[in-house]
Amino acid sequence: MEKSFSDISYNQYLNEDKLMGNRCKKCGARYLPPRPICVKCKSTEFEWFEAKGTGKLAAYTSITVGPPFMVAEGHDRKNPYCVGVVELDEGVRIDARILGVDAKNPETIKVGTPMTAKYLHRGEGENMKTYLAFEAT
Amino acid sequence: MKKRKLGRGVAVVGAGMTPFNMYPDKDSKDLFVEAYLKTLQSVDKGVDPKDIDALYVGNFSNDFFVHQAHWGPLLTDILGIAPIPATRTEGACASSALSFREGVFAIASGFYDIVLVGGVEEMSKRTTEEVAEGLGLALVPYEMQIGFTFPAVFGALATAYFQRYGASREHLMNVTIKSHNNAPLNPRAQFNQTIKDMMQKAKERAEKKGQPVPDWKDEKDFLRDDRANPSVAWPMKLYDCCPISDGASCMLLVAEDIAKDFTDKPLYVVGIGQGSGRGLHATPELTYFEATRYAAQEAYGMSGLKPSDIQFSEVHDCFSIAEIIHTEDLGFFKPGEGYKAIADGMTKLDGPMPINTSGGLKCKGHPVGATGTGQLYEVWEQLRGEAGPRQVPKKDLRIGAAHNLGGTGGTCTFTILERR
Numbered sequence: 001m002e003k004s005f006s007d008i009s010y011n012q013y014l015n016e017d018k019l020m021g022n023r024c025k026k027c028g029a030r031y032l033p034p035r036p037i038c039v040k041c042k043s044t045e046f047e048w049f050e051a052k053g054t055g056k057l058a059a060y061t062s063i064t065v066g067p068p069f070m071v072a073e074g075h076d077r078k079n080p081y082c083v084g085v086v087e088l089d090e091g092v093r094i095d096a097r098i099l100g101v102d103a104k105n106p107e108t109i110k111v112g113t114p115m116t117a118k119y120l121h122r123g124e125g126e127n128m129k130t131y132l133a134f135e136a137t
Numbered sequence: 138m139k140k141r142k143l144g145r146g147v148a149v150v151g152a153g154m155t156p157f158n159m160y161p162d163k164d165s166k167d168l169f170v171e172a173y174l175k176t177l178q179s180v181d182k183g184v185d186p187k188d189i190d191a192l193y194v195g196n197f198s199n200d201f202f203v204h205q206a207h208w209g210p211l212l213t214d215i216l217g218i219a220p221i222p223a224t225r226t227e228g229a230c231a232s233s234a235l236s237f238r239e240g241v242f243a244i245a246s247g248f249y250d251i252v253l254v255g256g257v258e259e260m261s262k263r264t265t266e267e268v269a270e271g272l273g274l275a276l277v278p279y280e281m282q283i284g285f286t287f288p289a290v291f292g293a294l295a296t297a298y299f300q301r302y303g304a305s306r307e308h309l310m311n312v313t314i315k316s317h318n319n320a321p322l323n324p325r326a327q328f329n330q331t332i333k334d335m336m337q338k339a340k341e342r343a344e345k346k347g348q349p350v351p352d353w354k355d356e357k358d359f360l361r362d363d364r365a366n367p368s369v370a371w372p373m374k375l376y377d378c379c380p381i382s383d384g385a386s387c388m389l390l391v392a393e394d395i396a397k398d399f400t401d402k403p404l405y406v407v408g409i410g411q412g413s414g415r416g417l418h419a420t421p422e423l424t425y426f427e428a429t430r431y432a433a434q435e436a437y438g439m440s441g442l443k444p445s446d447i448q449f450s451e452v453h454d455c456f457s458i459a460e461i462i463h464t465e466d467l468g469f470f471k472p473g474e475g476y477k478a479i480a481d482g483m484t485k486l487d488g489p490m491p492i493n494t495s496g497g498l499k500c501k502g503h504p505v506g507a508t509g510t511g512q513l514y515e516v517w518e519q520l521r522g523e524a525g526p527r528q529v530p531k532k533d534l535r536i537g538a539a540h541n542l543g544g545t546g547g548t549c550t551f552t553i554l555e556r557r
Binding site for chain 1: 265266269270273277278279280281282283284285286288289290292293294295296297299300367368369370371372373416417418419423
């Protein structure tokens with residue numbers, strides 16, 4: 001059976017190292033993460049598409065004061081991490097961890113840098129969680 | 138967009154707020170009572186509390202911050218006005234702009250004549266990490282799950298804005314310096330020092346302790362110093378971010394035809410707009426807030442006013458970049474021109490378009506649920522000529538506005554008040 005166009009499906013695909021969105025069968029609009037209703041034509045007829053996982057950095061930040069789960073991963077003022085927004089080649093945008101950049105010198109990071117998807121797995125089996133990341137290429 | 142109009146006119150005839158600050162010895166009920174009593178006292182010809190028809194109160198996250206929900210009836214009870222109906226509104230940091238709006242609609246519909254609106258939040262009893270987690274509940278899930286924080290979303294927006302329009306961190310500093318110049322003139326502000334005052338005090342402290350005295354040349358030099366102004370979510374540094382605060386604010390709304398029974402100086406609600414946004418991944422562009430533009434369109438359309446008719450405005454500056462972008466979204470400056478306008482001093486207290494005369498969220502404080510009606514309190518004092526040393530020095534001050542944002546742009550409002 002086809003997976004529902006939902007966050008649960010989106011996250012399950014991330015666990016399989018797949019970046020999946022959906023495309024409206026009526027007007028062709030693409031969404032990633034997938035949506036249940038087309039914003040443009042209001043259709044509910046969709047099909048899945050797999051993104052190539054390549055794009056460009058559209059916005060970013062280097063975080064020195066993170067939420068508890070990032071602090072647990074060892075991030076603090078001395079070890080900041082980057083997150084950002086990546087514009088995919090398919091024309092959609094997604095939030096992601098940003099790797100392969102110098103988080104300690106954020107002013108050196110450039111909007112427009114080419115990026116490739118990486119999948120950061122935490123936990124195993126049913127407890128597996130995957131963080132979407134993009135690495136500067 | 139269809140032109141909006143109220144079923145009948147609505148006026149503000151009273152307003153009160155606690156100073157925004159950290160209150161270790163007061164809880165939400167204490168704070169709301171204080172704002173309420175000040176509101177009653179502010180009604181020039183008086184109001185009998187028995188005549189209040191309903192309460193609308195904004196609160197974002199006291200469920201999380203103090204483990205107590207269901208604030209409406211708790212507050213009508215403590216104010217002694219139960220069993221009139223109480224409705225809580227939640228729009229993250231715009232929660233009390235929504236209570237104001239619902240109160241306006243309740244009167245405009247003809248159902249009620251006299252309505253109390255306001256907001257309250259109690260944040261400072263939690264650690265900074267807990268507050269960050271609590272506020273993070275208003276992020277979009279895709280942002281939250283990969284490690285975004287509130288300042289991080291605005292930091293990311295800043296990098297997109299910098300890239301597109303050629304602005305830099307130096308321009309953000311102008312917002313911080315201006316807010317700190319206005320705040321000492323506001324007795325209800327949490328921070329009441331200019332950046333220059335703070336530099337002087339830091340130098341004196343170092344001297345006293347026999348430490349090397351910093352030799353900052355000017356305010357920007359101080360703000361560039363990572364020790365004085367550490368990064369939070371680059372390019373958002375400490376002085377780009379509003380503080381953690383407690384506080385409450387209230388307003389008394391009445392039908393326009395009875396407004397003069399309460400005061401000779403009522404303020405009329407001439408424009409009231411609200412819009413919804415949809416997160417970094419789905420917003421049309423990263424260099425403006427679509428919810429703010431929608432709210433502005435609604436409010437301007439209803440009022441028949443243009444951005445150039447607004448004589449001063451409170452603008453939601455949870456982070457410095459937010460003030461810059463919103464002054465563009467509200468039409469005060471063209472897209473990409475906001476940072477230049479602030480650099481040129483256009484938005485100073487004595488400039489052509491004063492923004493955040495209160496000191497803004499940055500200095501006045503940001504008890505999130507109390508901020509919306511807290512911003513309108515500033516408009517109330519300014520339009521009535523009661524703002525003391527921070528009175529906008531314009532002749533015939535008649536039209537002021539307040540813009541409030543919730544979440545990362547998920548809920549935005551724009552409210553225009555007029556003195557006739």
